[in-house]
Amino acid sequence: MAGPQAHDKRPLSPHLQVWRWHVTMATSIFHRASGVALYLGAMVLTAWVVALASGPAAYTDFMSFLMNPLCLLILFGITAAACYHLANGIRHLAWDAGKGFDPKVSTATGWATIIAGAIGAVLVFALAFLA
Amino acid sequence: MNHSLRTPLSRARGLGSAKHGVGHFIQQRATAIFLAVLLPWFALSVLLGTDGSYDSVVGWMKHPLNAAGTALLVLTGLFHMRLGMQVVIEDYITGAVARTVSLLANTAIPAILAVIAILSVAKVFVGA
Numbered sequence: 239m240a241g242p243q244a245h246d247k248r249p250l251s252p253h254l255q256v257w258r259w260h261v262t263m264a265t266s267i268f269h270r271a272s273g274v275a276l277y278l279g280a281m282v283l284t285a286w287v288v289a290l291a292s293g294p295a296a297y298t299d300f301m302s303f304l305m306n307p308l309c310l311l312i313l314f315g316i317t318a319a320a321c322y323h324l325a326n327g328i329r330h331l332a333w334d335a336g337k338g339f340d341p342k343v344s345t346a347t348g349w350a351t352i353i354a355g356a357i358g359a360v361l362v363f364a365l366a367f368l369a
Numbered sequence: 370m371n372h373s374l375r376t377p378l379s380r381a382r383g384l385g386s387a388k389h390g391v392g393h394f395i396q397q398r399a400t401a402i403f404l405a406v407l408l409p410w411f412a413l414s415v416l417l418g419t420d421g422s423y424d425s426v427v428g429w430m431k432h433p434l435n436a437a438g439t440a441l442l443v444l445t446g447l448f449h450m451r452l453g454m455q456v457v458i459e460d461y462i463t464g465a466v467a468r469t470v471s472l473l474a475n476t477a478i479p480a481i482l483a484v485i486a487i488l489s490v491a492k493v494f495v496g497a
Contacts, residue, residue, distance in 0.1 A: 273453045280450055280479075283443065284486045290430065291489035291496075294423040301421065324408060327401050334398060365416040 261348040268352070269326045272319035279316040317362050322355025393452060400449035407442040414438070427493055436494040443486040447479040 257263065289300035304313060329347050332338045338347055373380065384390040414435065419425040429435050458471045 270457060273450070274457060277450060277454060277478075280443075280447060280482055283446075284482045284489075287439070287443075287486050287489040287493070290423070290426060291492040297423045297426075320408065324405060328405060331398065331401060331405075362412060362416065365413075366421070 260345075261352075262344050265326055265329075265348040265351055268322060269330070272323040272326075272355075275316060275319040276323060278312075279320060282313070282316060314359060314363060318355050318359035321358030321362070322351060325351040325354035325358070393455075397449065397452045400445050400452070403441070403445045404449055407438060407445060410438060411442050427496075430490065430493045433494075436490055440487055440490050443490070444483055447483050447486075451475055451479040 285300065289297045303309060329338065329351055332347075338344055382390075415426070415429065418435075419429045430439065454475050455472065458468060458475060462468045462471050
């Protein structure tokens with residue numbers, strides 16, 4: 239498949255420059271984007287267990303490094319990506335079972351996954367920093 | 370009568386044009402179901418069961434079920450991540466060399482992360 243596509247200048251699906259954005263399209267794109275973002279999340283999780291295995295000093299250093307504003311912003315993004323990808327993943331599993339394809343239902347569940355991702359990320363940060 | 374242009378052997382093998390059958394599809398969904406349980410369990414268990422300090426997190430990880438659950442989360446998550454990124458690479462990276470290098474990296478990176486994470490969890494679990 240690599241050959242002709244590389245030289246083909248015709249627009250590729252889903253024609254992002256042309257299409258009017260709608261929520262089912264956005265949730266599909268966000269699902270991919272959040273999945274790619276979770277690659278970084280897996281690296282952070284691995285770094286966290288490495289820090290834990292490296293002893294109290296390394297762990298404390300790692301955790302205080304995570305508390306700088308840029309890291310917190312990235313952590314919030316990873317958390318939101320995880321919550322969204324989980325919620326929309328369950329939506330995908332329902333689709334795989336043949337349920338929820340009706341346009342009204344898929345639009346409603348699309349908004350629900352976006353809202354669930356945002357609320358989930360806020361709840362996780364509230365549990366982490368307020369509790 | 371079989372009106373398909375596919376040979377009976379091809380139909381019996383059920384591997385399709387990509388030669389991988391439905392394996393990738395099933396693996397992606399099976400790991401998704403496990404992750405839908407493991408990830409919320411891990412997040413809530415660490416957030417509610419520890420205060421984030423070294424001693425409390427190590428104490429948490431020394432419980433066999435917590436260490437096992439963390440190891441399962443890491444392995445299942447990295448496997449699922451590899452499957453997902455493989456599709457993204459196949460969709461967007463068209464050059465033969467770039468695609469091959471990306472796909473190899475997409476196998477190497479999760480494997481490296483898995484070994485590092487499992488050894489770390491094991492060290493905390495058995496450590497004094």
